[in-house]
């Protein structure tokens with residue numbers, strides 16, 4: 346061993362040893378709580394009741410043909426990679442045209458592309474609220490919003506009860522009482538919600554929230570930020586989202602639409618006014634300090650929006666709603682035993698179903714063994730005590746597949762009921 350070897354081995358391993366021990370201990374604690382996450386690869390020939398590919402666009406021939414057409418339309422030598430940050434070499438006429446196309450589709454003044462919904466939420470929440478401002482957020486808001494809020498300079502973050510206009514009212518009234526500047530309009534108040542919640546699949550009462558804010562903040566210093574990740578493509582006119590379904594787009598300060606779910610792509614756009622867009626270009630670090638999406642991703646977003654705006658995905662939206670009604674009806678026919686906790690949480694038009702049980706891993710594993718991919722959702726992704734199996738429907742699922750899944754759940758319920766009675 347050389348002297349320099351001795352030096353590096355003498356100083357370096359001690360810290361990594363302790364570090365690795367700490368990491369392993371954290372993992373073991375998760376293991377003990379049955380909360381350890383693992384990467385998995387799905388076997389072939391399984392039925393997808395799990396992914397967010399709600400319209401089944403990822404495997405749609407219409408999508409594929411149009412997407413490949415866009416890829417083939419560019420001349421030899423056209424760069425597929427963006428080559429840098431949007432602010433340096435990563436911008437293009439294609440990206441700007443795509444933003445205008447998406448903004449028009451969503452009836453928004455402007456749109457700004459981010460590399461993911463995560464980046465969009467982090468960029469918006471970390472940069473836009475000003476020092477001293479107030480952030481009010483739904484208790485089930487996505488992790489990316491939490492991440493953005495952590496980085497934010499806003500004075501205060503206050504949670505309100507999930508999808509509860511009364512909860513928002515209570516939280517806002519308390520802040521108004523505490524700080525007169527809120528009511529006087531001297532501080533901005535941001536209300537951050539999702540239009541469809543990723544885990545529970547329920548639709549937010551956006552109009553009722555607007556009424557609360559209009560009443561309590563007459564100086565018009567209330568600003569809504571609505572994450573439409575799970576609504577994009579699935580809800581609203583031609584899949585434009587819940588905000589447009591309600592016709593309240595002019596009351597929403599920022600909408601975030603993501604493309605990695607129903608749109609078979611990747612990335613996200615922030616819909617906002619021109620000044621806000623310009624501000625984000627200057628201050629959103631998750632936009633500035635990252636390589637912009639390359640042409641293949643832009644082309645796939647373009648493909649999805651061309652299909653949406655031509656109305657080609659409407660039959661898929663319709664088919665998805667038929668399947669939702671079918672699964673909703675079939676779940677109601679399940680025979681349960683009093684000894685096994687099993688409840689279905691489902692918002693009528695939503696493709697996301699929650700099967701609440703104390704043994705979500707066992708139920709998910711029984712369905713997976715029968716070839717139906719569903720996922721157990723455990724804390725910390727959801728609050729303690731809210732464990733569930735999440736079932737997602739897609740336009741490409743069939744009634745037979747749904748009936749098969751129901752059979753699988755029934756068999757598990759019967760078996761668990763028998764096992765519990767024996768105990």
Ligand SMILES: Cc1ncc(COP(=O)(O)O)c(C=O)c1O
Nearest residue numbers: 461462463487543572574603605
């Ligand atoms: C509500 C919500 N917002 C944002 C995101 C992040 O979007 P992306 O996957 O594009 O990063 C997700 C994804 O899980 C989500 O469910």
